[in-house]
Amino acid sequence: MSYCAAIEYMPEERKALHKAYHDTLYGFPIHDDNELFCRLVLEINQAGLSWETILKKEATFRKAYHNFNIEKVAAYTEADRERLMADPGIIRNRLKINAAIENAKTILALQKEHGSFEKWIAAHHPKTKEEWVKLFKKTFRFTGGEIVNEFLMSTGHLPGAHTPDCIIYKEVMQKEPMWARQ
Template sequence: MSYCNYIPLMKEPGRSLHQNYHDHHYGFPIHDDNELFGRLILEINQAGLSWETILKKEEGFRKAYDNFNLKKVAAYTEKDRERLLADPGIIRNKLKVNAAIENAKVILQLQKEYGSFENWLEHHHPKTKEEWVKLFKKTFRFTGGEIVNEFLMSIGYLSGAHSESCPVHGEILKMKPMWLKK
């Protein structure tokens, strides 16, 4: 069952969270590197947990990680790591916290080489899910198959975010550049 069809079967308050994410975020292109980084942080933190848990904590993540500001997060110190591991507004997992900080540093390097994280993604598009997973595992920390798949679907680089009969699917297609419709 697709996400689109599953949401109506959910109970509140989770249903509203999922509906908002589905209607306004899931599968939509993101052109801001800080927001792309933020989505990657959220997807990494979802590993082993429900997406609803992450949606409920999104504002906590924004606050804890300086609104996903790449330069600030890449400069985090040991004191910042300790602060994050003590913050009940996020997922307090050392591997995930370390991945966020290290991945911010990697993205800054990609920006130097490609101009932006988005350009790096575009440079490698199109790829199969398996090719993307291999590339992400080589490039980033804490990026297994499901994390990479959901991250790329959530930003429109892999298909499957919405069923073709979903009205949001049509909206997203209108927004994508031609090369991304491949």
């Protein structure tokens, strides 16, 4: 057994940061709506950038977005938008900031209707990647194909986070990712 090739062949100076995410978060199911929202916001902010950039900024993202508390982010005002635009610890892109706030409002509506964001996702399972992308584009802002794929793969809703020969694959499978229940 070894690690996924991306980790196995990564230069040592970058490996620790990526390995921590790979070994404990990537592909593992998330059952907390605020953490699902966190992953969605981080994936949206990664668009056009490296995942390493996002991993390095995760703590400042958490602070800036009130630890991804959906209710708090949904209530952000214009002053909050400007505060985020001025925060050098996050990605200062107005479209991505607006998407986070609007997506928080959408998730609140989904929670009201389905009980939770997680239950909304489960209610649509299983779908192909293409079907998921279509649904997310219809429901959320700033959610293209790669964002949706990585969000769902990284949260255990689509396969592919780890190769079957990766030593973490077995741990992920013990957590019963949604895709394995098909």
